[in-house]
Amino acid sequence: MLRRCLDFELVARRKNLNDGSNCSSSVMLQSDERFASEDTQLVPLKPSNDSPRCILPGIGLHLNALAITSQDNKNTKHETLSSGRQLSLPGSTASFHSPKSSQDPLHESLTSASTERDVVAVESGVLPAEDASQTCGYLVSEERRLENAGETESCKRCNCKKSKCLKLYCECFAAGVYCIEPCSCQDCFNKPIHEDTVLATRKQIESRNPLAFAPKVIRSADSLPEPGDESSKTPASARHKRGCNCKKSSCLKKYCECYQGGVGCSINCRCEGCKNAFGRKDGSVLMETEGEQEEDEMETCERSTVDKKMEKTEIPNNEEQNLGSALPRTPLQFCRSLVQLPFSSKCKPPRSLLAIGSSSGFYTGNKYGKPNILHSQSKFEKSLQTAPEDEMPEILRSNCSPNSGIKTASPNSKRVSPPNTGFGSSPSRRSGRKLILQSIPSFPSLTPQH
DNA sequence: GAGTTTGAAACT
DNA sequence: CAGTTTCAAACTC
Known part of the structure; x- marks a missing residue:
């Protein structure tokens, strides 16, 4: 389906x-x-x-x-x-x-x-x-x-x-x-x-590294949202599969793969001074609509969680303003649930996005800046949300969730441990790969299920 | 457009 | 597995 x-x-x-x-x-x-x-x-x-x-x-x-x-x-x-x-x-x-x-x-x-x-x-x-x-x-x-x-x-x-x-x-x-x-x-x-x-x-x-070509940003299975069920969306649902290792960028620039992918940092990240606007490693989330603003406003980062919550509610408004359209407000969750941002001015979609999904469509060369990403995404999120998860490789879901996931790789190690993981079992992923590589021995069993 | 910075990927 | 090097994107000027 x-x-x-x-x-x-x-x-x-x-x-x-x-x-x-x-x-x-x-x-x-x-x-x-x-x-x-x-x-x-x-x-x-x-x-x-x-x-x-x-x-x-x-x-x-x-x-x-x-x-x-x-x-x-x-x-x-x-x-x-x-x-x-x-x-x-x-x-x-x-x-x-x-x-x-x-x-x-x-x-x-x-x-x-x-x-x-x-x-x-x-x-x-x-x-x-x-x-x-x-x-x-x-x-x-x-x-x-x-x-x-x-x-x-x-x-x-x-x-x-x-x-x-x-x-x-x-x-x-x-x-x-x-x-x-x-x-x-x-x-x-x-x-x-x-x-x-x-x-x-x-x-x-x-x-x-069996997951080398896997989507870098994944959504955890537990966060699988029901279609139309926004409540179930979890901001943290999307995470970088391996986590970043940023030292100087504070996870506020595209050097950071998490930020680039439009997802928050997670426990898998080894970043220092994380200020990822999509969610910090410590779990706090900055809700600024404008990512750039965030950079400027360090204070914001420091805000207590309470304040952050406040921000969440505000965000939607910002979006509307920015977009100047009737776009639906985006609940915080929304922002995060979606995965990728359309950062690029170059039209290049976040890599991870591709994988994840459906959202890909969203990213595009948007002229909107990073922050906009959120905006634009939010538009679609509702409709798309379900898709991303669906496509997510089982492997990723089961193994790669922020909590269990790829953890195989210890939080400290970048490299993903080799397969024994159920990697091969994911139909969707497989199919994608197949397209490219005719067949990869390592994933023999993967077959698109229709 | 050139140069610098950054962090992932690759290598040792 | 840790440390180092290489690389190209992201960023700055």
């Missing part, structure tokens, strides 16, 4: 966005396709577009999906609802294997397949109406966001010089997508042409 919901969401967006800016529409479409492809376990793709990162479709999904989608979007745009003409390529693996010098072709093929699926699903009415309704708010926002992105900046990707884009230093590689045109990397091996190398490297990295 969850998966279906996501797909639906995507589809809906697609439709809505078709008219939107190129960027947005394309992105959205991509995501859709991506999902579809995942379902089918197709392999993938390569991101073709410029803004794969701008929008991440969701949860648990691999970035590759995005990549794929980007092109897909384009394709879909035209074809979408119409015919499923497409490719001659048989979608799946076959396409993946054949490295084509030009990425587009590959993409196209992959995309097409997925696209069709989406369309079919939609048309068939497989998706529940509910989903659609939930998605509405999101869609609207998304649309807006996309527009903004298109207006403002073009998405930028990696800029690797020495890593050959084969290490986690490379955002593209870390996200599981191939580098594409927008990248400014040098000696890049993260391309379809070097598929073998990429896969081998990934395997190597995963052997060292």
